[in-house]
Amino acid sequence: MALNVNREVTDQYYRYKMPRLIAKVEGKGNGIKTVIVNMVDIAKALGRPPTYPTKFFGCELGAQTQFDLKNDRYIVNGSHDDAKLQDLLDVFIKKFVLCTECDNPETHLAVKQRNGIIQQRCKACGHQTLVDMRHKLTTFIVKNPPESIDGASPNKKVSKSKAKDNDQSVNGNSANEENGADDDDDWVDDTSADAVAKRMKEQLSMGAQGLTSTADLDKPEQDRINIFYNFVKTRRDDGQLNECSTAVITSVYAEAQRLEILDKAPLVLVELLFDENIAKQIPKYRALLLRFTQENTKAQRYLLGGLEQLIGKVHRETLLPKVLSIFKTAYDTDILEEDTLLEWDQKISKKYVDKETSQLIHQKAKPLIDWLKSASEESDEDEEDVQIAFTNEKPQVEKRPEPIKVKDGDKEIDIDDI
Structure with a gap:
């Protein structure tokens, strides 16, 4: 079942969807662990590497995490149910996905290695802001910056040709198709000469600012x-x-x-x-x-x-x-x-x-x-212990000094x- 990326939005026609998180508990005793079965699909829907939300779970739960990138297995040590992890995922989305200006999830994270800060830019409204660096996950993000391809693992290099093939797939089983977020968003961009010139000017301006x-x-x-x-x-x-x-x-x-x-x-x-x-x-x-x-x-x-x-x-x-x-x-x-x-x-x-x-x-x-x-x-x-004596005598009010x-x-x- 698909959920709204921003679950505070109750509109059933909300464009941005993600799969409901599926958690599977494996092992027992000290070796018990929780595997997020569909973390890759969730990450694609959010436009973040799957390691980010998994590590976020570990930070919030005080548990160790494991990433099996080859087999797409993302693990949090300990036993955790779907509902708890889904609620934590909402927190992750609010902190590291949604735009602080328009609440749109179409955002991109960029790590400024020189300063060790993370900048978030909204593709919808253009708002730029700095991510709150007080959360422990930011240390992981700085050490493992996101690739230019949204949703790609920071530890894997995705070739342009492969990305292009993925974008052009017609019958593919991508999570975006499954969640209603189509890959053919090119119609949004105005291809007129004036629009192209304007976008080039904005890109040059942003580059100069950087x-x-x-x-x-x-x-x-x-x-x-x-x-x-x-x-x-x-x-x-x-x-x-x-x-x-x-x-x-x-x-x-x-x-x-x-x-x-x-x-x-x-x-x-x-x-x-x-x-x-x-x-x-x-x-x-x-x-x-x-x-x-x-x-x-x-x-x-x-x-x-x-x-x-x-x-x-x-x-x-x-x-x-x-x-x-x-x-x-x-x-x-x-x-x-x-x-x-x-x-x-x-x-x-x-x-x-x-x-x-x-x-x-x-x-x-x-x-x-x-x-x-x-x-x-x-x-x-006043913080010290005070002994209170009870009496029937009328209390005397002392005159307050000037x-x-x-x-x-x-x-x-x-x-x-x-």
Whole structure:
């Protein structure tokens, strides 16, 4: 029985089909194993080598996998039923097959050996994105990159003549025919002179972009930072950063990722996005900054360095009295985390400003740091065991002490409100 490649689509006329996974358990005891009988057919329907989903099963199940390429046997150690593997296959399809933009399964994976990253390109909408490299399967894909022929095993070389013969087969038993995905898709392409010229132009353009991308990575880090600076500046001047839409944030992050300067990107962002009105600008650009600093301590440290430069060099007279307010806003918006601020406070650095200015900035931020330390200590105390005594006496309410107020420029800040 054929299933929709994207099983979230319930349309019975959905074009993209795949065979239902068939698993066969063999052996017993320590030698028990599960053979995916029709893995080759499934892989052809997905346009991926059969080793990829098999290895994915192994990663998800914590089991070893075996590939008998000669006999087309793909094995996962242990006993696993069809339903469990079919559900895991859905996860694989979502992560490594479906386009993140249009959910179309007509995608192609390309491994950039120089950077060790995997790029996914959609043949339907043209969207390009990087595969999430945190999954263990990506290591296997990088070591075993896909062939140019979709569905071919990465360990087998498929000749052009053989591929051509397969495409021209009329009565063949290919999985694509069985699943309703015909091989004669040539009618989709417009063969007019204008259409051909347009496709050639697009291919040349993409090739030029690829060459530019590779050339940029060969440049020194400072040159790559300058490229990113011009990239962000152009979008700032065009007004694209005013609303910080998801598309713009993604493009800025992708450019920093392409240039391999993700950690240092916040230095550039601080320089281009902030001025003497930084307290109001931090919430405005929060989403963009969070994309870089969230769960990235290094990026947060570089952001602090950028703030020191902005406060101590660029707008010293205006911003030095407002250090506490600036740091408080960055902390409240989650752009800077508690641990990063406490670590920053431990050392007076002259990396971004002179030592005297750095010390002055630390002094201005001291009330916030002290509050974070006391809050952390109180939290530790709350976690300890507490003995509770029950009594019938009326509880006495202690008068709360007046909150400490610190002058920061022309206004007062209540530390208890931080």
